Amino acid sequence: MAMVDIRDARKTYDGGFEALRGVDLQIQEGEILALLGPNGAGKTTLISAICGITQPTAGQIEVGGHDVVRDYREARKLIGLVPQEINLEPFEKVASTVAFSRGLFGLPKNDALIEQILRKLSLWEKRNDRVMALSGGMKRRVLIAKALSHEPRVLFLDEPTAGVDVELRRDMWQIVEELRQDGVTIILTTHYIEEAEAIADRVGVINKGQILLVEDKDSLMTRMGKKELTVELDAPISDIPQSLSDFDLTLGSDGKTLVYAYDTAAERTGIARLMAALSEAGLVVRDVSTAQNSLEDIFVGLVSDEQEAAQ
């Protein structure tokens, strides 16, 4: 059973805008999923629909087997949410606002736990400071502390590292790693591809309210590990010669470029063999160049394909 199970989730805002257009997504327990997408893709809306901040228009969302609308209490008990915006009560003290969050979940006071969380987030020294006296990065730490105060089993981090300092980003990744060891399921949205690479198990790409791809980070990395060698020929050919069928080659439409895809991680790239085979086949090479696929390319490619299809 998936820890988070989203089936055909749709959200049309009051103005008639369709922010989610049939999202299907299953996230396993203990998994870390990074949701990548441009601004306005629907990342926050999706999280809001799961957490109860917005009412999904259609579809079904379950967390831990509990429907988030019908069985919202059981579902929400499992969920911790770090929102994108820094929404905090300015006059509250750090420790008391974190304790308040725990109270909202109906849990008994646990000073030891709150201390542990505050220490982990370097907030312990600031525990008696008012929220308004903190820097932006510190405020974001408070948001994280609030989300962790009720020991959630599923944690949503909505662009947690947008515009934060390097130190907080490092601490965040550290915390995510510790939570992973505790088996907490984590969903984070981000613009930063490196962030997805650094901490996620799977990567999902969302655009215009639809999930375009969900893939194991490792298999994406393999795709990323693929490099392309473009060989420019002196004279056009109509077909790839039979003698080159061993190689993963594609012929350009002009007949003058051959693209060879190879794996950089492999022991042999096969480039030397290809070169030898080309001259054996009597083809004159004018120029060669290489290009590497990155997650960014995949991402941009997917999003622009989608845009073209929409037009």
Place this chain on the structure above:
Amino acid sequence: MNFGAIKAIYRNEMARFFRTLAQSFISPVISTSLYFVVFGAAIGSRIDEVEGVSYGAFIVPGLIMLSVITQAISNASFGIYFPKFIGTIYELLSAPVNFFEIVIGYVGAAATKALFIGVVILGTASLFVDLTIMHPFAMLAFLVLTCISFALLGFIIGIWAGNFEQLQLVPLLIITPLIFLGGSFYSISMLPPVWQTITLFNPVVYLISGFRWAFFGMADVPIGLSLLAIAVFTGLCLAVVWWIFKTGWRIRT
């Protein structure tokens, strides 16, 4: 029921109150004293007594009602409007609480604060005039019911309000005039007959009359009607709150 959440909301709201305790305490004391100086001295010198009660004592129930109603509304409306305004409402919406628990937390805290201020005013007033309360339990019951029902109204206003102006508007334009014209400082029988009839459409008249009855055993309208009025008013507020709960109006997008 998530009692822990109710407690957390209630205590969080009360903490704000205690942060400004001096202010919460001093302002009703000063304003009550001022009312006594102005109304008691200026008008009281012309009106000795109303139906056998000295004018100074006569205005005490109205004075208490005036502050309690205003405080209940402003505390509750601000209490729920503020999280909407600064965005911390996300926390209430994503916690395992239902709307009813949220209402109990906010309305309970606002009513408590209003009750506290009512008691402070009663105490201050007893420094100025001799007060004997004929029906103390009825007095307390009326006070508590008023605190709760107007805190409910305040909560509804806070949910409805889209900005700070709207938050101030309803109390300023509707509630305050209703209270002042509701017989806080005079007996209905002192008005010309036409106005007596018009006044009976003001719901606050029934509250103040009932409250005054608890103090002095005299009333502008029968006590049963007063009880009915506050019951109907509380019921109406509860019905609106229930509707908000069902539809998520102005809370959940």
